[in-house]
Amino acid sequence: MELNLPQDFILGAATAAYQAEGALNEGRKGKTYWDAYLAKQGIFDPSTASDFYHQYPHDLALAREFGLNGIRISIAWSRIFPAGTGEINPEGIAFYHQLIDSCLANGVEPFVTLHHFDTPEPLFLEGDWLNRENLNHFVAFAKVCFEEYGHKVKKWITINEPWSVVAGQYIIGHFPPNIHYDIPKAVQAMHHMMVAHAKVVELYKSLKLSGEIGIVHILESKYPISSNEADQQAAYLEDLIANRFMLDATFKGNYEPETLKNINDIVQKNNGELVIEAEDLVLLASAAKLNDFLGVNYYASHFLKAYRGESQIQHNGTGEKGSSIFALKGVGQRVTNPAIPTTDWDWPIYPQGLTDMLIRIKQDYPNYQTLYVTENGMGYKDELIAGTVDDTPRIEYIQQHLGAISTAINAGVNVKGYFLWSLMDVFSWTNGYNKRYGLLYVDFATQERFPKKSAYWFKELADTKKRL
Ligand code: BGP
Numbered sequence: 427m428e429l430n431l432p433q434d435f436i437l438g439a440a441t442a443a444y445q446a447e448g449a450l451n452e453g454r455k456g457k458t459y460w461d462a463y464l465a466k467q468g469i470f471d472p473s474t475a476s477d478f479y480h481q482y483p484h485d486l487a488l489a490r491e492f493g494l495n496g497i498r499i500s501i502a503w504s505r506i507f508p509a510g511t512g513e514i515n516p517e518g519i520a521f522y523h524q525l526i527d528s529c530l531a532n533g534v535e536p537f538v539t540l541h542h543f544d545t546p547e548p549l550f551l552e553g554d555w556l557n558r559e560n561l562n563h564f565v566a567f568a569k570v571c572f573e574e575y576g577h578k579v580k581k582w583i584t585i586n587e588p589w590s591v592v593a594g595q596y597i598i599g600h601f602p603p604n605i606h607y608d609i610p611k612a613v614q615a616m617h618h619m620m621v622a623h624a625k626v627v628e629l630y631k632s633l634k635l636s637g638e639i640g641i642v643h644i645l646e647s648k649y650p651i652s653s654n655e656a657d658q659q660a661a662y663l664e665d666l667i668a669n670r671f672m673l674d675a676t677f678k679g680n681y682e683p684e685t686l687k688n689i690n691d692i693v694q695k696n697n698g699e700l701v702i703e704a705e706d707l708v709l710l711a712s713a714a715k716l717n718d719f720l721g722v723n724y725y726a727s728h729f730l731k732a733y734r735g736e737s738q739i740q741h742n743g744t745g746e747k748g749s750s751i752f753a754l755k756g757v758g759q760r761v762t763n764p765a766i767p768t769t770d771w772d773w774p775i776y777p778q779g780l781t782d783m784l785i786r787i788k789q790d791y792p793n794y795q796t797l798y799v800t801e802n803g804m805g806y807k808d809e810l811i812a813g814t815v816d817d818t819p820r821i822e823y824i825q826q827h828l829g830a831i832s833t834a835i836n837a838g839v840n841v842k843g844y845f846l847w848s849l850m851d852v853f854s855w856t857n858g859y860n861k862r863y864g865l866l867y868v869d870f871a872t873q874e875r876f877p878k879k880s881a882y883w884f885k886e887l888a889d890t891k892k893r894l
Pocket of ligand 1: 442445586587590644723801805847853854855856857861
């Protein structure tokens with residue numbers, strides 16, 4: 427298939443501090459909300475992860491060798507401020523200088539995220555994003571990062587996937603504080619995350635640095651399983667809470683009356699109330715004019731049918747196909763579409779959903795400027811055989827999704843890059859280590875890296891940028 431990717435297209439891969447670095451007790455790092463929870467749960471040990479804290483020179487050299495020209499990294503807030511606020515940690519500051527310098531030296535442009543699921547524990551214990559005070563602590567952390575690294579990092583991401591954070595924390599309950607089905611808390615925290623984003627965008631622009639700033643949303647298309655009106659409404663409502671609410675805040679700088687009315691309806695059906703302060707809307711409106719780009723994380727799409735019962739969720743964290751359930755009170759229920767393949771973790775593989783989402787952003791939010799697909803990839807139970815992994819299904823997955831992006835570009839959408847999740851196998855928050863995504867296989871016992879078949883394929887693609 428002929429691909430239409432611009433010559434300056436970024437073909438990169440993504441990582442996140444907590445999932446890649448390890449070294450949790452080194453460099454005077456403070457704790458995040460994951461540490462105590464995972465220790466207590468006792469199933470997965472995140473303390474070494476992919477040892478990126480020590481291995482990054484090697485990983486970045488491999489990134490370069492395999493043709494990547496971009497990488498997403500995140501700065502662990504708890505390395506810069508071990509207590510989340512107060513004293514700054516020089517060892518943390520120095521580490522990210524070295525990491526960023528190494529990215530630049532390898533010609534792998536760093537896209538740097540400030541919050542990737544890793545609020546420092548003391549601020550988490552004070553209510554995390556539900557506590558408005560924490561928004562100001564986040565701004566203070568961002569300010570230090572901009573002042574330290576702003577002259578060399580040209581692409582900044584405020585927050586990674588507000589919806590996944592709050593869904594994990596307050597609805598699915600597989601992220602601390604492990605609350606189930608509290609949709610009002612989830613919506614309130616999501617709104618606060620957008621206010622925090624807006625504050626950080628304003629700050630960045632006021633510093634007159636020469637780079638760009640944006641946010642990353644998880645944006646997965648939602649389709650009714652039938653043409654039945656109630657199923658259509660279910661798809662509309664799941665899209666509303668997971669996608670439209672965030673897109674309106676990002677690009678319109680407020681919530682469209684219809685968006686707000688329906689969000690309030692869902693929140694009220696779940697016995698809550700969404701509080702929006704007057705100053706929030708001023709901040710959102712101002713940031714909507716200042717955003718330089720949006721990062722779209724896309725793995726799957728969902729098919730919905732009407733649902734009248736109480737919320738009911740079962741997370742498939744083991745890769746046992748067919749074990750997930752996801753039904754939200756006042757919204758709808760995800761169902762299997764027999765025509766669409768799924769991964770072992772029940773994520774429907776539907777590249778058309780990516781094309782549809784990219785085109786929809788252009789149509790509904792014409793001020794979007796630039797899009798990057800900041801995460802896409804396939805969790806797979808890779809097997810290392812004779813020093814490599816035959817991950818043909820992953821190659822097909824990437825191929826199809828790059829094709830979907832190319833189709834959107836042909837339809838006039840400005841997409842400037844693609845980041846595969848992930849550069850090397852990393853720690854998966856709720857699935858541990860057997861759900862692998864990397865171009866590089868990691869033997870977690872020895873920390874040795876083995877390029878998979880997909881890495882060689884990716885290199886060839888990067889060399890030509892044209893053919894799949
Ligand atoms: C995204 C997160 C990543 C990563 C990825 C894969 O939502 O931004 O941090 O974890 O999903 O998810 P999982 O590890 O649950 O398969």
